[in-house]
Amino acid sequence: MAPSRQVKSPKIVRSALFGLTTGLCLLAGLTAAEAQAPAKQPPAAPQASPRVAPQAAPQAVPGFWDPRRRPERPDLSRLTVIRFLTETDYPPFNYTGADGNPAGFNVDLARSLCDEIKVTCTVQMRRFETLVDALTSNRGDAIIASMAVSPQLRARVDFTDPYYRVPARFASRKDAVMPEIRPEYLEGKKVGVIAGSAHEAYLKAMFTDAELHAYPNDEALRTALRKGEVDFIFGDAISLAFWINGTDSGDCCAFSGGPFVESRFFGEGIGIAVRKGNDVLRQALNWALFRVWEKGRYTDLWLRYFSVSPF
Numbered sequence: 001m002a003p004s005r006q007v008k009s010p011k012i013v014r015s016a017l018f019g020l021t022t023g024l025c026l027l028a029g030l031t032a033a034e035a036q037a038p039a040k041q042p043p044a045a046p047q048a049s050p051r052v053a054p055q056a057a058p059q060a061v062p063g064f065w066d067p068r069r070r071p072e073r074p075d076l077s078r079l080t081v082i083r084f085l086t087e088t089d090y091p092p093f094n095y096t097g098a099d100g101n102p103a104g105f106n107v108d109l110a111r112s113l114c115d116e117i118k119v120t121c122t123v124q125m126r127r128f129e130t131l132v133d134a135l136t137s138n139r140g141d142a143i144i145a146s147m148a149v150s151p152q153l154r155a156r157v158d159f160t161d162p163y164y165r166v167p168a169r170f171a172s173r174k175d176a177v178m179p180e181i182r183p184e185y186l187e188g189k190k191v192g193v194i195a196g197s198a199h200e201a202y203l204k205a206m207f208t209d210a211e212l213h214a215y216p217n218d219e220a221l222r223t224a225l226r227k228g229e230v231d232f233i234f235g236d237a238i239s240l241a242f243w244i245n246g247t248d249s250g251d252c253c254a255f256s257g258g259p260f261v262e263s264r265f266f267g268e269g270i271g272i273a274v275r276k277g278n279d280v281l282r283q284a285l286n287w288a289l290f291r292v293w294e295k296g297r298y299t300d301l302w303l304r305y306f307s308v309s310p311f
Contacts, residue, residue, distance in 0.1 A: 064163065064269065065293045065294070071286055074284050076118070076119070076284055078280055079280065079281065081120045082113075082119055082121050082142060083141045084110045084144050085126055085143045085144075086104075086110070086124070086126075087131070088126065090146060091104060092104055102125050105302075109144065110123055112297050116288040117285075131147070132156055135273060135275060136275060141274065142273065142274050142285065147272075148269070148270055149268040149271045150267070150268070158275070158277070159273055160271045160286050162269025162271050163270060163271065164269065164270050165266070166238055166267065167237045167260060168198075168199050168202065168235065168261075168266055169240060169259050170191075170232045170255065171233050171235075171255055173226075173252055174253060176256075178257055181258075183206055183207045184209070186232065187209040188209065189211065189231040189232060190210075190232075191211065192215055192224050192230040192233040192234070193212060193235065194214070194218065195216060200212070202260070213229075218235070221233050222243055225252070237310035240310070
């Protein structure tokens with residue numbers, strides 16, 4: 001007699017798929033970050049109704065470089081200057097400093113890369129929508145402006161390896177923080193999200209038993225959480241980190257669970273753009289990014305700009 005097959009319920013299948021997908025994404029995107037972060041205790045076995053626990057606040061620093069895959073030093077002799085292009089107003093990544101000069105995480109990272117390559121650098125600020133045209137018309141050599149890698153942009157420019165991602169995360173009121181979030185934990189819970197966003201699409205695909213509430217913008221979404229109209233909100237972890245740590249939140253809320261980085265929903269990451277075919281510069285920047293991370297300078301920069309880690 002042939003053995004009978006065990007038919008799994010849709011809820012179990014979704015939970016298994018969620019675990020596999022999240023695990024693969026974290027392995028792909030956060031392995032290096034975990035290598036830099038303090039050692040963590042093994043997580044407790046999931047409970048059907050997990051206890052609400054106060055959120056620990058270790059500073060997790062993202063890293064997308066595998067120490068076992070150290071890139072070879074490229075030929076840097078042909079590089080004499082790198083003209084970086086960046087955006088005018090996207091703090092804390094790009095902004096005009098008190099002295100009138102370009103400042104921000106991207107600007108400081110660009111200068112660190114130039115120090116590593118040992119080449120002169122300039123940083124020119126432009127409106128974001130003009131950056132690609134300025135690069136392709138040779139008014140700059142590289143764009144470092146929190147530019148998300150996409151198939152559309154890849155048709156016009158080449159990108160370095162990602163130097164950060166924009167993860168998605170849940171936030172809740174401080175008295176209801178969960179150390180881990182899985183689809184079965186949010187069954188029947190009210191979860192706020194921006195209408196039409198990739199975050200909404202992710203929840204509809206993976207958290208099908210949650211009660212979704214769509215909002216038109218960030219302000220309405222965050223107000224709903226602050227007032228207790230929803231149990232959780234789900235969105236861009238970087239902007240949520242600044243909100244949580246800022247005065248607008250009224251110290252109401254904190255992150256619940258860890259980051260979600262699945263590229264199918266949340267993109268390939270943020271890279272430095274160079275002109276098509278400029279492999280000399282692209283390879284030099286990839287090498288310098290690895291070196292800056294390996295020496296701990298990337299970690300220092302991240303901690304300087306992000307007091308509440310989005311990861």
